[in-house]
Amino acid sequence: MEYFLVLAGLVGLFFGGDWLVRGAVGLAARLGLSAFLISLTIVGFGTSLPELLVSVRAAMDGAPGLALGNVIGSNIANIGLILGLAALIMPMRAGAGNRRDILVMLSVALLLGPVLWQGQIGMLTGALMALALCGYLGLTYYLDGGSDAATPDAPEPAMALWRLGLLLAGGLALLVAGAEMLVRGAVVIAEDFRVSDAVIGLTVVAVGTSLPELATSLTAALKGKADIAIGNVVGSNIFNILGILGVTALVTPVPVAARFLSIDLWVLLAASGALAALLLLRGGLGRLSGAVFLTGYAGYTLAMY
DSSP states (O other): OHHHHHHHHHHHHHHHHHHHHHHHHHHHHHTTOOHHHIIIIIIHHHHHHHHHHHHHHHHHTTOHHHHHHHHHHHHHHIIIIIIHHHHHHSOEEOOGGGHHHHHHHHHHHHHHHHHHHTSEEOHHHHHHHHHHHHHHHHHHHHHHTTSOOOOOOOSOTTOOHHHHHHHHHHHHHHHHHHHHHHHHHHHHHHHHTTOOHHHHIIIIIHHHHTHHHHHHHHHHHHTTOHHHHHHHHHHHHHHIIIIIIHHHHHHSOEEOOHHIIIIIHHHHHHHHHHHHHIIIIISEEOHHHHHHHHHHHHHHHHHTO
16 A cells, blocks of 8 residues: 555656646746746746655654655755766756856755754754745846746646646645655655665655656756756755755754765765766766766665665
8 A cells, every 4th residue: 555655646746746837837927927037936946846845744744854865865866867867868068057056056065064963954944044045046036037048838828827727726736645645655665664764765755756857857858958957957956955954944843864964965965076076177967977877876776775
């Protein structure tokens, strides 16, 4: 039964996120919002809602290791699995517009260390992280708001308002239900296999909640749009740490298990540092880099079991 819950939860998260983003983009277009504002807020937030809902629900259900593991595991999977696969499909060059965000991503990953070494992410720390995200979004809008950013495709720009409302409501309902089922099933599986909820969060839940990013980056790579593939992962990693951990800590304090400090934080820092070095110093990712990222991610995942 728990495996069905996990599978049903993943399906709900995938379709719920897709419906929510489609409805939000269509509604924003109907309201005449700018392309940049749609890209920065609605789509970025929508594709990260699975991680947010799962982390908050897990923390409230007394599985803080699953909540923190979901965030750290998603960031590691974004680099090792998603960008690794994307680079294998199509070597990618980083655009000039990605460089500032790459540095922000690396800085946020480095700042996560002192946050975790406190032993618990409390409400004050969570509030500061959420404020930092708001500041970053505001600065990005101020610096890039006038640029000709690409507009995400609205699947049906002339869709009736009531249909857009149904997409939004249905997407949100699927996300909430999917998060509930995924957390319940994952906790039971962790107990059955006698592994910690942190390990389940770092693997099954992390990859499951990263499905929107996986679909977006692989599609972008197939279309030769490296900036979108790279920017999607970099932006998601920033939002996961500042936004999701921040909001989760505001709901309930998140204790930090020892394994995060001894293993997973260092894996995240190594992956983030390697990605930043390749993008900033070499200007992109080749197929060899993609193979190395994938191999490293596979080894990291297998070592946990």
